[in-house]
Amino acid sequence: MNRLNTMESRLTSSTRAQNVESFLQVRKRSEEICRPLETEDYVIQSMDDVSPPKWHLGHVSWFFETFLLSRFAAGYKIYHEVYPFLFNSYYEAIGARWSRPKRGLLSRPTVREVYAYRKHVDQHMASLIDTRMAAESREFSFLLDLGLHHEQQHQELLITDIKHILSINPLKPAYAEPPQPEAGGVPLAKFLQMEGGLCEIGFEGFGFSFDNERPKHRVWLDDYTICNRLVTNREYLEFMEDGGYTQPLLWLSDGWYAVTDRGWNSPMYWEQQEGKWFVFTLAGLQPLNPDEPVSHVSYYEADAFARWSQKRLATEAEWEHAATVLNVSPAHGNFVESENFHPVPCRDSNQDPLLQMFGDVWEWTCSSYLPYPGFQPEPGAVGEYNGKFMSDQMILRGGSCATPRSHIRKTYRNFFQCDKRWQFSGIRLASEA
Amino acid sequence: MNRLNTMESRLTSSTRAQNVESFLQVRKRSEEICRPLETEDYVIQSMDDVSPPKWHLGHVSWFFETFLLSRFAAGYKIYHEVYPFLFNSYYEAIGARWSRPKRGLLSRPTVREVYAYRKHVDQHMASLIDTRMAAESREFSFLLDLGLHHEQQHQELLITDIKHILSINPLKPAYAEPPQPEAGGVPLAKFLQMEGGLCEIGFEGFGFSFDNERPKHRVWLDDYTICNRLVTNREYLEFMEDGGYTQPLLWLSDGWYAVTDRGWNSPMYWEQQEGKWFVFTLAGLQPLNPDEPVSHVSYYEADAFARWSQKRLATEAEWEHAATVLNVSPAHGNFVESENFHPVPCRDSNQDPLLQMFGDVWEWTCSSYLPYPGFQPEPGAVGEYNGKFMSDQMILRGGSCATPRSHIRKTYRNFFQCDKRWQFSGIRLASEA
Amino acid sequence: MNRLNTMESRLTSSTRAQNVESFLQVRKRSEEICRPLETEDYVIQSMDDVSPPKWHLGHVSWFFETFLLSRFAAGYKIYHEVYPFLFNSYYEAIGARWSRPKRGLLSRPTVREVYAYRKHVDQHMASLIDTRMAAESREFSFLLDLGLHHEQQHQELLITDIKHILSINPLKPAYAEPPQPEAGGVPLAKFLQMEGGLCEIGFEGFGFSFDNERPKHRVWLDDYTICNRLVTNREYLEFMEDGGYTQPLLWLSDGWYAVTDRGWNSPMYWEQQEGKWFVFTLAGLQPLNPDEPVSHVSYYEADAFARWSQKRLATEAEWEHAATVLNVSPAHGNFVESENFHPVPCRDSNQDPLLQMFGDVWEWTCSSYLPYPGFQPEPGAVGEYNGKFMSDQMILRGGSCATPRSHIRKTYRNFFQCDKRWQFSGIRLASEA
Amino acid sequence: MNRLNTMESRLTSSTRAQNVESFLQVRKRSEEICRPLETEDYVIQSMDDVSPPKWHLGHVSWFFETFLLSRFAAGYKIYHEVYPFLFNSYYEAIGARWSRPKRGLLSRPTVREVYAYRKHVDQHMASLIDTRMAAESREFSFLLDLGLHHEQQHQELLITDIKHILSINPLKPAYAEPPQPEAGGVPLAKFLQMEGGLCEIGFEGFGFSFDNERPKHRVWLDDYTICNRLVTNREYLEFMEDGGYTQPLLWLSDGWYAVTDRGWNSPMYWEQQEGKWFVFTLAGLQPLNPDEPVSHVSYYEADAFARWSQKRLATEAEWEHAATVLNVSPAHGNFVESENFHPVPCRDSNQDPLLQMFGDVWEWTCSSYLPYPGFQPEPGAVGEYNGKFMSDQMILRGGSCATPRSHIRKTYRNFFQCDKRWQFSGIRLASEA
Numbered sequence A, B, C, D: 001m002n003r004l005n006t007m008e009s010r011l012t013s014s015t016r017a018q019n020v021e022s023f024l025q026v027r028k029r030s031e032e033i034c035r036p037l038e039t040e041d042y043v044i045q046s047m048d049d050v051s052p053p054k055w056h057l058g059h060v061s062w063f064f065e066t067f068l069l070s071r072f073a074a075g076y077k078i079y080h081e082v083y084p085f086l087f088n089s090y091y092e093a094i095g096a097r098w099s100r101p102k103r104g105l106l107s108r109p110t111v112r113e114v115y116a117y118r119k120h121v122d123q124h125m126a127s128l129i130d131t132r133m134a135a136e137s138r139e140f141s142f143l144l145d146l147g148l149h150h151e152q153q154h155q156e157l158l159i160t161d162i163k164h165i166l167s168i169n170p171l172k173p174a175y176a177e178p179p180q181p182e183a184g185g186v187p188l189a190k191f192l193q194m195e196g197g198l199c200e201i202g203f204e205g206f207g208f209s210f211d212n213e214r215p216k217h218r219v220w221l222d223d224y225t226i227c228n229r230l231v232t233n234r235e236y237l238e239f240m241e242d243g244g245y246t247q248p249l250l251w252l253s254d255g256w257y258a259v260t261d262r263g264w265n266s267p268m269y270w271e272q273q274e275g276k277w278f279v280f281t282l283a284g285l286q287p288l289n290p291d292e293p294v295s296h297v298s299y300y301e302a303d304a305f306a307r308w309s310q311k312r313l314a315t316e317a318e319w320e321h322a323a324t325v326l327n328v329s330p331a332h333g334n335f336v337e338s339e340n341f342h343p344v345p346c347r348d349s350n351q352d353p354l355l356q357m358f359g360d361v362w363e364w365t366c367s368s369y370l371p372y373p374g375f376q377p378e379p380g381a382v383g384e385y386n387g388k389f390m391s392d393q394m395i396l397r398g399g400s401c402a403t404p405r406s407h408i409r410k411t412y413r414n415f416f417q418c419d420k421r422w423q424f425s426g427i428r429l430a431s432e433a
Helices: A013-034 A055-070 A082-086 A102-105 A112-129 A132-136 A138-169 A233-241 A253-262 A299-308 A314-325 B013-034 B053-070 B083-087 B100-105 B110-131 B132-136 B136-167 B233-241 B253-262 B299-308 B316-325 C014-036 C053-072 C083-085 C099-103 C109-128 C132-136 C138-167 C233-241 C253-262 C301-308 C316-325 D013-034 D053-070 D082-089 D098-103 D111-129 D132-136 D138-165 D233-241 D253-262 D299-307 D316-325
Strands: A190-193 A195-202 A217-221 A224-228 A270-271 A276-283 A284-287 A364-370 A395-396 A414-416 A429-432 B191-194 B197-201 B215-220 B223-229 B272-274 B275-280 B284-287 B361-369 B394-397 B414-416 B430-431 C193-194 C197-201 C217-221 C225-226 C269-272 C277-279 C284-287 C362-368 C394-397 C414-416 C429-432 D191-194 D198-199 D217-223 D224-227 D270-273 D277-279 D284-287 D361-368 D394-397 D414-416 D431-432
Touching: A013 A132, A013 D132, A055 A082, A055 A112, A055 A138, A112 A132, A112 C217, A132 A138, A138 A276, A138 D414, A190 A314, A190 D270, A217 B223, A224 C225, A233 A299, A253 A299, A253 B013, A253 B394, A299 A364, A314 A364, A314 A395, A314 B110, A314 D284, B013 B053, B013 B132, B013 B136, B013 D013, B053 B083, B053 B110, B053 B136, B110 B132, B132 B136, B136 B275, B191 B316, B191 B430, B215 B316, B223 B316, B233 B299, B253 B299, B272 C316, B299 B361, B316 B361, B316 B394, B394 D277, C014 C053, C014 C109, C014 C132, C014 C138, C053 C083, C053 C109, C053 C138, C053 D082, C109 C132, C132 C138, C138 C277, C193 C316, C193 C429, C197 D082, C217 C316, C233 C301, C253 C301, C301 C362, C301 D253, C316 C362, C316 C394, C414 D361, D013 D053, D013 D111, D013 D132, D013 D138, D013 D431, D053 D082, D053 D111, D053 D138, D132 D138, D191 D431, D198 D316, D224 D316, D299 D361, D316 D361, D316 D394
Parallel strands: none
Antiparallel strands: A190 A224, A195 A217, A217 D217, A224 A429, A270 A276, A276 A284, A364 A395, A395 A414, B191 B223, B197 B215, B215 C217, B223 B430, B272 B275, B275 B284, B361 B394, B394 B414, C193 C225, C197 C217, C225 C429, C269 C277, C277 C284, C362 C394, C394 C414, D191 D224, D198 D217, D224 D431, D270 D277, D277 D284, D361 D394, D394 D414
């Protein structure tokens, strides 16, 4: 999907046609993700963090309608007067909105009506992209890119939300086939010695980036080590069997509160039956594979595991520095395109120094989500996209098995509250040198 | 539906066939009620009191499967091993169950699967009813009757729950056409002088009754008056305009707490637009008709209105006594069969003394839901049907526009907590003589 | 305390002096109850139902100030302009008030200041009672009686609230010495056969009564039995050991919810140490005496115990009828004057037919707290005293070991919600004849 | 209080005597702070964040008992077996403890008993400090210092908690006299240009420091500006009058939620009467002084004010760097010793470049509370002191009018959640250079 990585001018009609094609491809992907669903699955909000799939499908369309069609398509009329109220997520500048934790109380619009809305938006967007104005406007071009990356973020959320929706159902339905097991063993954990110094992190250059990745700026790094691969279920089980969930001294205070208050005794989606561990996956309930990277852990669990290991998590600067220095790219990770919908065991055919940096699971860092020095939110209403969430969250890096490959970068900053577990989130260890 | 009113022996095959027919008719009615729904409407639980329509459809089928098929149909196997867990409402004797306020979190079984379950149960029930055993067993016969009355209760709940599900949606969808207005005026309110004394209330004799209506027993009644008709919206508006919702001295203490805590300032489903009152109905939002009986009021509101009127509500004994003495029958009320799905203005063509006693709205009495002297719950698990709810609820009498005509009796005791408003519940005044 | 039982005219100065004396005696009693307290004990609100002792002491004084001094004492000025806000309990007609569950957040006024307030009110009240106006005004006379009975009710609450305040403290402080054990055995439980018929209950005649006890009215009673004594701890332990708290079928639905939600597995204040039961009393933690009447049970527990016993609770009419027919009087019960602050084992020296009807523990009846036919609340603001609580509560009869002897009558109606347990509340069984 | 700033050996008896003296001085100070209290004020927990003063007094004593007497005083016996349970704050390694939000439910031990406990601890501590062992043990020495700094932290909390306890009382009691107004005007706000580069922050050297201030480490700072003084009430009022609390775009998302959910429309303790602003202080309710630094604002408010000002808050590194470079010391700030118990207007007699850095109000930085690179918690149970709180909190710097002067350092890191407002917390602006 080259479209997402370039900002070149698109003056020729063939470029414009290609842009339309790229747009429709991303849009179609969202619908493909929903193909295995029953109508009823589209409607449910299984917990406050989850949105009903039909809401996701409507919301991303509203994004294009609000920030592009309404503004750039001459004479465009809002598709339905109530939809902006229903599908606005959190844009205060845009207006009032339906309460987030009540998204699962809406039977209407129906799934069919939401698809009709999508079709309408797609047609108007396709026409608009194919105009000279669009091809020549830097702002349009940016907002189109933003809209497409936005849709990709919701594609990831669709997968994690569908997983949760199915997981709470006693019938334990499956969404897909389980991934094919690959032969081979997990490489030994090695802590790579990294030389610090005055480094630079953050995005600069051509191609799309979010405002929160900018500006590129200097940071001082002491020497550090970073582990060559993710923590596995086998290693996490050792932590559990060593009383990880019963020793308060391993935990942050708020983490221990979460453990006791919510009765956590394993990662999310794990369940024990007759002494054996199983894990709910998008392929239904499966026996736990000890070689897979541990997933669906909170920051608190990642932090406690690291403390138990006498290590720590990496800072986001260390993570990005290591990826840069060791020249790791997102080209070959386990992303959504592999259709595993699940992290897979680490295999090291090429004897790369640093494995699993991209795809599989988002990696909790020990950095808070704060503005980079000199941070400027995007101008206009889309300035609410990232900046206003810069408190009480931690940074995750690298993307997951639910992330579109073209969506991720080494400078990409994901962020969630410390107690969130429903994303594919895992652990990579680091330490002082 | 003669089936529901007789307990005669059914030895001949034609009787058996007729019983099968009656059974299927009641079952079909539940599905007819759902016909206007979109698939998505079946899934939602718009508040804790509401159940998703597909849950209702499954639960009533589970009732037949559990209490009849499993017991009387030789070799019958449970349709799906998880369904008893999903569709048990509150029968502790039967086993564990899915948490009630989480019924809206279940996308599966799908609506289609629930209909398949119904079909399966119907086929096996039809066969079973048509056996000699069934025809000769008093217990089977009673449980069949109970199951059918149970299904009728859920037909009423389907209507009130669908109303709520649609009401909270900003798109304000309609379920049916509005009722045709009938010419004429509302008769004057008259308080009929009733002579009390030593009376009898409660059910005795042939035909079906719930355990909570029995035994027939003596009560002493002082002389009293009872109003010839229900309180209208016009009268209730007077109460509102006289500051009804702002004067604590008109209210029970718990009622005033509900008013202030929940911000009540009108009956449920009312909303004011530019100074005019509208009301959400199963035909969508409609201008308030002042002639209609007020509906969707809580006990607290009924009680406050009565106090404001310097009257009171009737006791359940007075209500039943008046219906008996004045010989009022449920034959001609505004029940679900009229397909109004809404109370209609009182019309008095026959100059009956006591109007609107049956149908339109359930009438709050000032009697708590307590066992009659000598009350015995049904033996077995169905003993949980009524008896265990005999605390913290008030009695309502007479049925509503959502009640099947064949379901109601003058001894019928409905019951809800004082703060419930989503049923069609209204007000009839009474007083000391 | 003759004062409380007469309404005779008090024209002579000696009568007036006697009235002053009676007033001061009741007032002094409240302070005597608090004598064993530390200053800190006066301040705490250990749960929402409890009020800090200094609040009780202030509130009852506010009652006299508001309903008598402000109205009848010429030129009387409110002691402190903020006190009416702080000490109004629930009188909407009087004005705004401090939130009830936040009574424990007020360190000021101090205990000393509250006692000064009491002294001020006492002096002004003593002067006022000693005027001719007071002696001749029926309304004053009634309100004075009401204020004194009100103070007595708070004397009982002081004791139960102090008990709770001390009970939650890990230091388990004692308020008084334990009662002296009396020799003898508990009489056998006997169910007395009572002949029903058309009976009368409710208060009529001279002397003080609350509005909710009136008017005297007819009720029909079927024949019934009533147990000669209260249920003992020994009997309640049998229920517990027979799985009383683990069998949902013994419980009302709301009761079972309370059991599971709050983890009830014994009456309040019981605790098990190394297999033996202890009970927290106003004399600290004591070994459970199986002969004592069971106390601190909710309505739900009383009801479940009765169901397990294949009996039921008495209605309030049966209770009052039995007390009348068998001529039981409150003269010799275990009231607060005995300074046991705890129920004592039943002893039957006189071979009375009906024992423990008064004192020891309030007896849950199976009657809801509803207005008697023809009920009229007192005129004016004191009309809020009783009437507005007539929903969602059950009637208790007979007084307890914390009740002043002169406060109780056979027509006296106490009322609490079904789940309350911090009063001295127990069980007497009854049944159909 | 030289004692707190040295770690020199104390071998001579005169040194030991001096150490005893220093210990007793700090201890006495806590009691002096409580002198204006009524007994009742010691008992209240006015919100979850507040602890009752008697709890503070007991807890700091328990700290010495647990970490020093029990360990170093031969044969020392715990004063009361239940006190460790009551007075442990959050040390999981030490054992179970009374629930924090229920500290206000304990009337016992009484205030008198807590003072007796203090006296007991003081006597044993004085003896212990005066032993040769103590004088020679580095660990003892460190723990003694820690205990004294711990007590100083609770002295600050005593003041802020007493303020809250008094503030919620409608009687609005005062704790002290208001500060004397000083003549003069507030200096103009100037943004000092600061040169960044590779800098060092964190504690190193002799004297006491907390583990979270260590190790000293390098950080890269871009050039920045920092304001020469704190934001005043006048400036904050401009923000308010410009709609600061009604414009969501000025706020972090969680901040806006706090504003709407809690109805914030001014700093804590402000109230408007007839159009004029008043503020509750430890001298009771006072007219708002526009020259004073704004206080009792949350991080969210500080951040929103900074955004409205088109500035930002300083990072903690910038704050510490500026204090170092400009050589600001805590010698002359408005600390607790000035007995203002309130921030005072900025006065600039010496024309210092950087004013109000120490004392008056804690200054919110835009840095999260995270471990410094190479952070090591103290060994043993006191390792729980700081490290386990390193999530979901922001750093504040500089101390307040409630901080003891000898307690603060330029490397000192205070930390609170973003929504906390009951500390003396204010705003200093900064920006990119």
